[in-house]
Amino acid sequence: MTNASTTPTVFDVQRIRADFPLLTRSVHGKPLVYLDNANTSQKPESVIEAVNAHYREHNANVARAVHQLGEEATAAYEGARDKLARFINAPSRNELILTSGTTQSVNLVAYSYALPRLQPGDSILTTVMEHHANIVPWQLVAARSGATVKAAPIDERGELIVEKYIEMLTPDVKLACVTHVSNVLGTVNPVREIARECKKRGIALLVDGSQAVPHRPVDVQALGCDFYAITGHKMLGPTGTGALWARREHLEAMPPFFGGGEMIREVRFSGTTFAAPPHKFEAGTPNIAGFVGLAAAIDYYESVGFAAIHAWEQNLLAYVTERLREIPGLRIFGEAAEKEPVISFLLEGAQASDMATLLDLQGVAVRSGHHCAHPLMQFYGVPATLRASLAFYNTREEIDAFIVALLKVRKLLM
Structure with a gap:
């Protein structure tokens, strides 16, 4: 300090x-x-104006029209994905799913990654300092699968007892979770160390980055985690925006969480084939103007x-x-x-x-x-x-x- x-x-x-x-x-x-x-x-004014300008000059749906406005809206929306991917140093833009925020991102991992893998006797490890968004989704899928949720302790200073967290990474743990920065205490957790220990044991690690990205540069490759969740409205951007970064191998193996338009390749009553990630996980019309604003927010951070x-x-x-x-x-x-x-x-x-x-x-x-x-x-x-x-x-x-x-x-x- x-x-x-x-x-x-x-x-x-x-x-x-x-x-x-x-x-x-x-x-x-x-x-x-x-x-x-x-x-x-x-x-900032630049974010407000970016949203305003989108609705005044470029408003159209994305990936659904070849007319000029549709192409402009799609370019702006996908451009926001590119900026977010660079902002957190994601290896590929195709590993970044645009969501409404960390809550949706964590639920996506809970239902699409964790639930298909969980069996009775398995567990998910989280911590006492987590936001409910990094607790409740795990409880819901644990209840459906017969798994349990374990919480690693903290000390009176509000620091994670890291050795205890590592000790709790037992063979029954199928997914580990931790907040990068506590939304109540401000505590910065040692994500790299936790990720190394998870990797040794073959356990995937999800990080709630909601309170980290507004204050510090984030490099998901350097952190070594498997999933990283972001909320846009905490980082100068509009509400209803956020992202989930996930390793390519996980995204390719995960089934879709939402079904509908945009996330498909072909629909027949005999069966549907899905689009490749990230669009496989982005059903329906997204918050296009919101992501235009979030791109402007990233520009503002980088200017400062x-x-x-x-x-x-x-x-x-x-x-x-x-x-x-x-x-x-x-x-x-x-x-x-x-x-x-x-x-x-x-x-x-x-x-x-x-x-x-x-x-x-x-x-x-x-x-x-x-x-x-x-x-x-x-x-x-x-x-x-x-x-x-x-x-x-x-x-x-x-x-x-x-x-x-x-x-x-x-x-x-x-």
Whole structure:
């Protein structure tokens, strides 16, 4: 974590903020301080305009028409696949399935990869810190197959006990899962090490990358996993966008999850032959404009650069952590050695929902609740927390405003 007293000098955050129209809003008569980026990120003007321009100038369905508009829409949609593939260094664009987000991506793997392989006595390994999207689909297919779901433990700092995870990679495990970055704690998990251990045992590994891709460069080839899931709306893109990267050999062996148009080669009542991956898994009309916007979001990330983004966000994380520690009776959940800019906390004796409501009246947007991570809340013995999650367009001044608002809330509730 960057020292809180050292501020990057080359990062022009005010210029960047000018690209995000919503950041100029007021809420309840107060300037908006948006600290709910792990829930969804704000969108730069270039993304908004890309979506707008698509509907104004290029709107047509993809892969269904030879007229000019159809060709333009198809080129833009497939161009987004190309950009996403390069963005995560996928070996081939044909290994990237465009989905509505990580939830659909994980369900696709659950029903198309895991379910056909699972038998009674088999298991799927996940962790205590996972989002429900990386727990519930495995429970559903386990219930249908007679398999079980196991969860590797974490410690009080919010770090995965890696040796225990590796120890739990027993012969009954047919699929292993782990989040790259915890959506509640910000913990960065050692995916490469886990992938190496899985490979030694012939176990496929799925990684939930939803909270990683907005903050750091991701190279799926270097990570060594088998599946990597992405959510677009957390990385400056429109809602209803995302992707699943999967190794070619898995995609070729997996049956389709959805049936309908576009994913077929030929349909007869005697039987259907399916298109090659990735289109085999992309039935129906996709969110074309959304992926046009996601391509623009990738362009924006690349124009800023992840080195600059990481340095600025780590500085903000160190600063907000330092300021929160000054508040009496405040408990921080998760203080891993390597974190992305997500921090969960509670004030002693206060309800998370009450705090979030009062903060909102001061113009500060944070998330309250279980954050789709019930098992993690159970581990810490709390029903809910508040979560402040930062992005590279946030500032120290916003953190100061957040702390002032939080102290006012503390005074009201104590």
